[in-house]
Amino acid sequence: MGLVLFPGDDDPSGPDVSWSYTGFQAFRRWLAQAEGFALDEMHGFGGQRPWAGVSTTLTPLLNHPDDDGPDLTPAQCAAITPRLQEIADQPQHGSTDPLVQRHIDDARQLVVVLQLCVEKDVDLLSG
Numbered sequence: 001m002g003l004v005l006f007p008g009d010d011d012p013s014g015p016d017v018s019w020s021y022t023g024f025q026a027f028r029r030w031l032a033q034a035e036g037f038a039l040d041e042m043h044g045f046g047g048q049r050p051w052a053g054v055s056t057t058l059t060p061l062l063n064h065p066d067d068d069g070p071d072l073t074p075a076q077c078a079a080i081t082p083r084l085q086e087i088a089d090q091p092q093h094g095s096t097d098p099l100v101q102r103h104i105d106d107a108r109q110l111v112v113v114l115q116l117c118v119e120k121d122v123d124l125l126s127g
Helices: 021-034 074-089 098-120
Strands: 002-008 017-019 123-127
Touching: 002 021, 002 098, 017 021, 017 098, 021 074, 021 098, 074 098, 098 123
Parallel strands: none
Antiparallel strands: 002 017, 002 123
């Protein structure tokens, strides 16, 4: 069982990105680390730190329920995309860690999906 993020354009041949629930959690931890905080410190992830104390355009993605919750709007997708692309494009200084490479690949694929949501003015859905 896992999670798939995809544009709400009713096109089954369109791009998507998928993870196991464990993989999605690891992906979000990696993104949070890139933003300078630990996801496990955050409210809803075992910690007490409020999301209001974090300044990142990735908040709607990071602080989103795994399997239920509001879809991300085209405006949220547009706000998330540039920072996600920046993180994916950061030099890895020779890192050959396959997990890091997987996160980079997933981030790049998610950028494609988010850009399509913006272009078509549709929500990002999860399933």
